[in-house]
Amino acid sequence: MPGNPAAVLTCFYHYIVDVIADFTQRNYFAKYTLPLANNYEKKTQLTHFMKGNKNENAVTVLKNQESYLMNSFAMANCIIEFDADKEIFIAGDLVSIRMIL
Numbered sequence: 001m002p003g004n005p006a007a008v009l010t011c012f013y014h015y016i017v018d019v020i021a022d023f024t025q026r027n028y029f030a031k032y033t034l035p036l037a038n039n040y041e042k043k044t045q046l047t048h049f050m051k052g053n054k055n056e057n058a059v060t061v062l063k064n065q066e067s068y069l070m071n072s073f074a075m076a077n078c079i080i081e082f083d084a085d086k087e088i089f090i091a092g093d094l095v096s097i098r099m100i101l
Contacts, residue, residue: 004067010049013079013100030099032078034059040082040089047084051076052097059097076100 002008013029021028037058042048051072052059059080064072078097082089089095 002067005070006051006065006073007067009073010051010067010079013098014049014081029101032097032099033094034097036061036080036089036091036093036095038091042082042087042089044087045084048082050080050082052078052080054078054097054099058091059095 002011017028032054034054035058037055037060040048040050040061050065051062053062053075054077059078061080062072062075078099081096081098
């Protein structure tokens with residue numbers, strides 16, 4: 001696991017929760033595909049996991065995403081997964097999300 005607090009939580013929700021779910025045969029956090037509410041740009045060849053807020057119709061990427069900052073986790077209700085093969089995501093693009101507590 002990485003050392004920065006937000007990075008640890010992101011890895012926990014993305015990797016460890018799935019292992020626990022397999023062991024217990026339970027699904028703990030729902031997964032959805034929703035349209036993106038705002039634009040997002042990243043480097044290609046890297047998958048990004050960003051804290052977000054899901055509402056009824058879309059998901060918004062939150063500010064303060066740095067791995068040493070925790071305030072975005074306090075406001076987030078989901079983690080957005082941005083595929084490695086794409087660099088530019090525009091509002092309306094479908095993205096995968098995982099709900100968090």
